Amino acid sequence: MNQDQLNIKTPEYVSIQFQLAGLGSRAAAFIIDQLLLMVVNILTLVVLYFVMDGLSSMPFFLMESSLPIAITIIILFIVNWGYFFALEYFYGGRTLGKKLVGIRVIQENGHSITLLSSFIRNLIRIIDSLPTAYFLGIVMIFFHSKHKRLGDLVAGTIVVHERKAKRKKKLTPIEKEIENRGLTKNDLFLDEWTLKSLGMKEWKLISTYVSRFHQVPFEEKSLLTKQIADILFPKIGVEVFGKLESELEDTLLVLFLLLQEEWEFEL
Structure with a gap:
């Protein structure tokens, strides 16, 4: 094999x-x-x-x-x-x-x-x-x-x-966070062209953000959220200006769900 x-x-x-x-x-x-x-x-x-x-x-x-x-x-x-x-x-x-x-x-x-x-x-x-x-x-x-x-x-x-997404018996902290916020992939619509424009670089960026979501202090997380949103939102046609911090976080977490299906796999 x-x-x-x-x-x-x-x-x-x-x-x-x-x-x-x-x-x-x-x-x-x-x-x-x-x-x-x-x-x-x-x-x-x-x-x-x-x-x-x-x-x-x-x-x-x-x-x-x-x-x-x-x-x-x-x-x-x-x-x-x-x-x-x-x-x-x-x-x-x-x-x-x-x-x-x-x-x-x-x-x-x-x-x-x-x-x-x-x-x-x-x-x-x-x-x-x-x-x-x-x-x-x-x-x-x-x-x-x-x-x-x-x-x-x-x-x-x-x-x-086809590689199948990792299945975990227990929810990770970020999965619990997403579940508690009631977020699903349907909360953010991205057409096929936009999804295909997001590659490994964007996936590493959003997955790093998610992995540090519960680890960084509140002030640092606010700054990190704004920085990541400024980089990724223009690529998916979403405005940053005028959004609350919680809205920025929700959008980034949903984006993580969408990209996870394409990039986080297990043979």
Whole structure:
């Protein structure tokens, strides 16, 4: 199993360990995705059939014009390619199949997959599927030391097993504080673009603040809260001016909850 472990050192000199997803788990996820897409494709064809049939007195597949067939091919391509492209970017590197199997796509540096990387790796999926039945992709994943297919090589991505957040039997002091204040992740809405702009540097900053929350004197905590808020709030589009100290603390604690899901993991 050691050969499937990958250690990544971030620009902030933080070492993160991942377990690479092999051919078996990736194939299982792909099969699930293909079954889902098969259902979607059938439904798409049925809808197109009735739409085209309603626009012409001639049966759909007997039309002399090749336009309906071309439109069908284009729509099916967008559905099948867009499924992987959109979900992997907007759903944290996971398609529905990957989510069920427990794997995800990330950048080689450990960060979340970017829009460009998702576009490239899924565009090259066309080549990986050659000559048939995804043969080239299977061979690449099986023999590559990091289980990469061609799309991963070009896009600079890897597929890893999902890491689960640490589960603790007893609440930590900060967890009790958050619970007592009645705070949840729903108290602060951040769109996907904003969340992806917050990296390891921001996570280390907010986690350091949280770890010192009950340890520093009141006056020092007030100053620390203001300093951290001045740094992080502009990045998430939240105003600092006019907010009470308790409001600043609440927002920072909720931000911690949001980033914790992405950055605090256990293999």
